[in-house]
Amino acid sequence: xxxxxxxxxxxxxxxxxxxxxxxxxxxxxxxxxxxxxxxxxxxxxxxxxxxxxxxxxxxxxxxxxxxxxxxxxxxxxxxxxxxxxxxxxxxxxxxxxxxxxxxxxxxxxxxxxxxxxxxxxxxxxxxxxxxxxxxxxxxxxxxxxxxxxxxxxxxxxxxxxxxxxxxxxxxxxxxxxxxxxxxxxxxxxxxxxxxxxxxxxxxxxxxxxxxxxxxxxxxxxxxxxxxxxxxxxxxxxxxxxxxxxxxxxxxxxxxxxxxxxxxxxxxxxxxxxxxxxxxxxxxxxxxxxxxxxxxxxxxxxxxxxxxxxxxxxxxxxxxxxxxxxxxxxxxxxxxxxxxxxxxxxxxxxxxxxxxxxxxxxxxxxxxxxxxxxxxxxxxxxxxxxxxxxxxxxxxxxxxxxxxxxxxxxxxxxxxxxxxxxxxxxxxxxxxx
Amino acid sequence: xxxxxxxxxxxxxxxxxxxxxxxxxxxxxxxxxxxxxxxxxxxxxxxxxxxxxxxxxxxxxxxxxxxxxxxxxxxxxxxxxxxxxxxxxxxxxxxxxxxxxxxxxxxxxxxxxxxxxxxxxxxxxxxxxxxxxxxxxxxxxxxxxxxxxxxxxxxxxxxxxxxxxxxxxxxxxxxxxxxxxxxxxxxxxxxxxxxxxxxxxxxxxxxxxxxxxxxxxxxxxxxxxxxxx
Numbered sequence: 188x189x190x191x192x193x194x195x196x197x198x199x200x201x202x203x204x205x206x207x208x209x210x211x212x213x214x215x216x217x218x219x220x221x222x223x224x225x226x227x228x229x230x231x232x233x234x235x236x237x238x239x240x241x242x243x244x245x246x247x248x249x250x251x252x253x254x255x256x257x258x259x260x261x262x263x264x265x266x267x268x269x270x271x272x273x274x275x276x277x278x279x280x281x282x283x284x285x286x287x288x289x290x291x292x293x294x295x296x297x298x299x300x301x302x303x304x305x306x307x308x309x310x311x312x313x314x315x316x317x318x319x320x321x322x323x324x325x326x327x328x329x330x331x332x333x334x335x336x337x338x339x340x341x342x343x344x345x346x347x348x349x350x351x352x353x354x355x356x357x358x359x360x361x362x363x364x365x366x367x368x369x370x371x372x373x374x375x376x377x378x379x380x381x382x383x384x385x386x387x388x389x390x391x392x393x394x395x396x397x398x399x400x401x402x403x404x405x406x407x408x409x410x411x412x413x414x415x416x417x418x419x420x421x422x423x424x425x426x427x428x429x430x431x432x433x434x435x436x437x438x439x440x441x442x443x444x445x446x447x448x449x450x451x452x453x454x455x456x457x458x459x460x461x462x463x464x465x466x467x468x469x470x471x472x473x474x475x476x477x478x479x480x481x482x483x484x485x486x487x488x489x490x491x492x493x494x495x496x497x498x499x500x501x502x503x504x505x506x507x508x509x510x511x512x513x514x515x516x517x518x519x520x521x522x523x524x525x526x527x528x529x530x531x532x533x534x535x536x537x538x539x540x541x542x543x544x545x546x547x548x549x550x551x552x553x554x555x556x557x558x559x560x561x562x563x564x565x566x567x568x569x570x571x572x573x574x575x576x577x578x579x580x581x582x583x584x585x586x587x588x589x590x591x592x593x594x595x596x597x598x599x600x601x602x603x604x605x606x607x608x609x610x611x612x613x614x615x616x617x618x619x
Numbered sequence: 620x621x622x623x624x625x626x627x628x629x630x631x632x633x634x635x636x637x638x639x640x641x642x643x644x645x646x647x648x649x650x651x652x653x654x655x656x657x658x659x660x661x662x663x664x665x666x667x668x669x670x671x672x673x674x675x676x677x678x679x680x681x682x683x684x685x686x687x688x689x690x691x692x693x694x695x696x697x698x699x700x701x702x703x704x705x706x707x708x709x710x711x712x713x714x715x716x717x718x719x720x721x722x723x724x725x726x727x728x729x730x731x732x733x734x735x736x737x738x739x740x741x742x743x744x745x746x747x748x749x750x751x752x753x754x755x756x757x758x759x760x761x762x763x764x765x766x767x768x769x770x771x772x773x774x775x776x777x778x779x780x781x782x783x784x785x786x787x788x789x790x791x792x793x794x795x796x797x798x799x800x801x802x803x804x805x806x807x808x809x810x811x812x813x814x815x816x817x818x819x820x821x822x823x824x825x826x827x828x829x830x831x832x833x834x835x836x837x838x839x840x841x842x843x844x845x846x847x848x
Contacts, residue, residue: 310726310730312730312734584729584733585745588749589692590746594691597691597692617718617722618721
């Protein structure tokens, strides 16, 4: 048969299967079919489609992988996995990359991902995250926690460039897919340094407002949590000026819009939003309740020093900033119905030595006492299996281009130069 | 107790010897950084190599430069380019600029590759090293001009160039072009990657400069017999 005739016949069968799948009514199924079509040769797709019709949806993927032929499994699932839902990932998928759907990338992570990772997403035309042990551990704790008790605090710590922010993003993806409300502060260090505009707070005389940072954050918060903005109603009346106020019972979306448009009072709006969410997260999950995930990257900046100066050149302490003051209240474990996931970061921190990475060193006395008790989650460099997986992923995406980097000698040299540290490896492979 | 006193008794010698800048006695041998030659068993060596090995046991060896590596990723052409880009001895900065250039070249090409349809993928060259070498080759002039004095006047005479001279001219033109003709706010690596991509597809200002040199040489054909070598 001529090739076009064959492909036409196959296209017809695929169209039929597509219609069947649509009747089953799963959008995720179609996405997964598309990725399967992209990866597997023509002949085997029919087998896979038949198998899929037999088994169910969601976590039934694992059965499909078993049903597939062994040669296929070696080709594709060594460094990639088709299980794109963080809730279904387990130890079997350790070291494998899963794809973040593009819609989720734009809604959940408008501001959360590290800069170099965003560049990588743009270059490779897809966002893939490695399933690693710290993130899986955190997700299992979140699954097992009791949400009628006060919020548990988790702290990710580790050496520079070992993957703390990416593990945090993986956990946030899990929380989002489970329908939680995610409060993501991408880098708390940006709030304590390089402040262009510092206004004295209208609410409290000794505090200072940061309108630009607060309005930026509110804008991103609005993108992330669109569906909650109309559901949550305010419990209190907020007066901004003599003529403006937000009434009790109005939706949260109105408050956030006001904060984005009225830049001057945006820091107070942030404080109000945090307070409302803290009070309302404690409700049960029948119709109104939701779970709150507070994710902060670089939490050690809340208790350190700032480089912001007042007009008389005296330094501003972190508690004198409205944003930091309100954030500290969120970290206290006096509210129920959610979790606080934080990451330590030396990279953006002020006045801390570059060799410091442990919680006691970076948080300081005050910070440690406020965070105590917390669950520490250590994040280390890649293991051998994870390194292999990363190497194969770069090869697959045509990222390792130097002819010698594909040989054994070159691979040994890459391991030696990077010490399997994720960020050093990424920077090294960037020019190889 | 004895150590500080004995320190004063021995003759003073400077702590740092700048050996590479001094003129070595011809007795000294050149260093050999390549790993493969040391791993070869006895049987595979030719007589010259066996003699060299025996010589290395008795003669002293010169110190290597700081940029010598036994790494598989070592490239002499790239090292030369880095040295030519370097200013005030800041090799780290020059090397950083080169790695950023290679990265940005690769990013542009890989992005194009992933967005291209299946048929066009094979035509896109993603290897930044291949692009760099090809671009440099496209910029190398075939014939040059030399200033020769005859009868009181100086004439621009077309002259064949050695490989080293051609490579030097290509690199020099590339670097001066990227330094001079760029916007104040464009960074060096961005401009370099743009020029290298243009040179790879035989466009751009450096290729134009090469063509102008060729035209000058062509127009001065009449003076070619002034050359005596």
